Amino acid sequence: MLHSTPGIVIHSFKYGDSGIIARILTPRLGLQSYLVQGARKSKSRIRAILFQPLTLLDMVVYHKEKSGLQRIKEARCSHPFHTLATDIRKTTLAIFICEMLMNAFKHQEPQKEAFDFIFHAAQKLDSEEDNLSVFHMVFLLQLSKFLGFSPGKNYSDLKCFFNLKEGMYQSQYDNAVLCLTREESNYFFRLSGVNLQDTSKLAIPAAMRKILLQKTIDFYRYHMEGFKEIKSHRILESVFH
Numbered sequence: 001m002l003h004s005t006p007g008i009v010i011h012s013f014k015y016g017d018s019g020i021i022a023r024i025l026t027p028r029l030g031l032q033s034y035l036v037q038g039a040r041k042s043k044s045r046i047r048a049i050l051f052q053p054l055t056l057l058d059m060v061v062y063h064k065e066k067s068g069l070q071r072i073k074e075a076r077c078s079h080p081f082h083t084l085a086t087d088i089r090k091t092t093l094a095i096f097i098c099e100m101l102m103n104a105f106k107h108q109e110p111q112k113e114a115f116d117f118i119f120h121a122a123q124k125l126d127s128e129e130d131n132l133s134v135f136h137m138v139f140l141l142q143l144s145k146f147l148g149f150s151p152g153k154n155y156s157d158l159k160c161f162f163n164l165k166e167g168m169y170q171s172q173y174d175n176a177v178l179c180l181t182r183e184e185s186n187y188f189f190r191l192s193g194v195n196l197q198d199t200s201k202l203a204i205p206a207a208m209r210k211i212l213l214q215k216t217i218d219f220y221r222y223h224m225e226g227f228k229e230i231k232s233h234r235i236l237e238s239v240f241h
Contacts, residue, residue, distance in 0.1 A: 003063050005029060006078060008118055010098045010105075012051035014040070021069070022051040023102065025118065029063060030110035031102075034072050046075050052085060053094040054122040084126040092239050093125060093136050096232040100140060100220065103227050104147060114146035121196055130200040133209055134191065136236070137216050138199050141192045149223035155189040162188050164215065165222045180215055187212055210237055 005026045012022040019037040026032060039048040050057065060074040084090045101118070108114075121139055128135060144150040152168035159169040162185040165178050169189070173179050180188055187204055191212065194202060204212070213233055221227045 001063055002060060002073065003029065004058075004060050006115075006119070007057040007059050007075075008115070008122065009051045009053060009055040009057065010101050011053070012048070018044075020048050020051060022072075024051075024057070024059075025101065025105060025115060026059075026110070027112040027115035028110050029061075030108065031105040032061075032063075032070050033068060034061065034070050036072055036075075046072060050075055050077060053091075053098040054084065054125070055081075056119060056122060079123060081126040084122075089132050089239055090125055090128075092232075092235055093132065094122075096136055096230075096236050097125075097139060099230055099232045100217075103230070104143070104220065104224060107225060108147070111146055114143065117143065117146060124196050128199075131202065132199075133206075134199050134202050134204060135196065137191050137209075137212060138194055138196055138202075140216050140220065142195060144220070144223075147224070149219075151188070151192045151219070153193075155185070161185050164219050167219075167223070184208070184211060184215065188215065191216075213237070 005028060007024040007026050010023045010025055010031065012020050015021045015035065018040045019035060020039045022034045022036060024032055024034055036046050038044045039046055055077060056079040057075050058078040059072055062071040062073060064070065084094060125135060141151060149167055151162065155169045159171050160182050161171070161173045162169050162180040163178050169185060173181065187208055190202060213236065217230050217233060
């Protein structure tokens, strides 16, 4: 059956002599794998360059229920980026965000609200000029609201230690693996309380950003079944830390 749908490219890799397989997030069909034959040929109607991380697409696709590999009839870039593909900081962030999204949506039902949030976040990343160093963490903590496990808002002078597994702040630092320190918890609370338009208001030391990035990944790992090891955040550390 043919479907017209927007899409967000999450990942792509070579397939055969000239094709690619692209993992694309859609609002109604969820995360799907698409075979694009001949995409790496110079005269291809659908070029491989379309399938870079976070590229925003308008597509017409063939969709078969329970099929592991779908096909694309038509595809075009719906919102061309101006800086995301050329700014190494933004490119690195896009790769990391997409690796996290691959983990987050592999078992998720389609969610239009989450899709819309990611769609607009990609545009925001392209246009952002200030304080990119916390963009990805704010993005992930905002996204967790759509995934059903956002951090609790019960931070206080008494409950000032965040428990990654429980997703709440508690009064005691009783587990070095599960709990953030008082200082880490304070920054984590501040990160979770802003949106992508307000990241410039956050000034976090580089050493603390490195810790908080790992804690944010751990937070996802505790709350997403089958969450795989993330590798691209090591590159982020060299770019931002």
